[in-house]
């Protein structure tokens with residue numbers, strides 16, 4: 001590959017692998033789900049959603065389309081925002097107790113991630129925690145294929161419909177962890193931006209920053225050629241570092257975030273902006289699902305582990321809760337100021353894709369320029385001002401760092417070698433920005 005960023009290095013990977021589902025995008029395409037399910041051989045469908053969506057129009061569209069082609073279905077809706085392993089084990093029991101031959105998930109990342117994990121428990125029965133890497137779990141590899149799965153996102157952020165990743169809270173540890181396997185990649189993603197028409201603006205903002213950070217993290221991630229080569233091609237992780245494919249999707253997703261995030265938050269009737277954000281979220285999923293994220297996501301898990309009371313308008317959850325996209329973006333400006341030294345050209349290019357003012361800029365300014373552009377977007381969308389804005393202060397830095405240091409794969413995907421002290425410093429520099 002003729003790109004300096006992916007230059008070969010000794011004992012480094014010389015190849016990369018790309019996997020994405022069959023993607024259908026457009027207004028009204030939820031009506032096509034029945035035919036898609038039929039094409040995948042489904043006859044008895046487990047339909048995963050949440051209690052808020054269960055009786056709403058999107059699930060109704062999917063149910064109607066299944067009925068139209070004569071498919072049977074049963075609904076499992078006991079999935080809360082940011083599901084945990086106990087919830088997934090129950091969902092797995094539901095799935096294994098029926099005579100299901102396919103899964104359809106309709107919801108945000110929480111629903112889609114729970115469906116992916118429930119399929120693992122149902123097909124290869126054991127507690128889902130066993131599949132997480134030690135010391136959280138046993139590190140059991142997912143042995144083989146799961147159920148045919150059609151994922152239908154109803155928010156424009158996680159991109160989970162296009163990734164083989166599931167993020168779950170482990171209830172006993174009260175912390176989120178990631179597990180991934182190519183077997184968890186949905187067979188089809190049916191993406192209907194109509195679902196975003198009625199989303200509250202702060203949900204569009206937090207999910208939009210998730211998409212922005214997915215794209216920015218995979219564009220600035222360590223190059224795949226910097227990771228060690230794998231002997232077994234089937235064991236090559238999809239969190240394999242930046243590569244030419246993830247660049248392609250990440251660049252477009254960054255351009256979409258730069259142009260449409262503020263508009264989509266400000267005006268629910270701006271269908272052009274909200275449709276673009278939905279497409280950008282899926283593109284960012286196709287990108288980071290084949291590269292992995294890095295420090296902002298690693299550090300976000302400390303924030304959601306130790307989260308405090310903040311406003312959660314627009315979310316049907318009453319316990320202390322920091323929406324995922326906010327937990328990511330509050331440390332992002334400080335992170336990119338830190339990582340820019342290791343890949344200044346990439347950071348400057350990313351700032352340009354985000355519509356930053358970069359005229360006359362030098363590579364040494366790249367961290368500042370990209371950070372300032374993120375801060376500008378945060379201000380324009382009423383995001384909290386750094387960690388202070390979600391209730392943390394300097395007394396929390398140690399605990400936040402202790403929590404996040406466990407996210408070894410994402411930390412290892414940073415373009416800059418990062419240790420515990422570096423993480424403490426990023427958190428300190430993320431306390432407030434304006």
Ligand SMILES: [Fe+2]
Pocket residue numbers: 158210214297324328
């Ligand atoms: Fe995310």
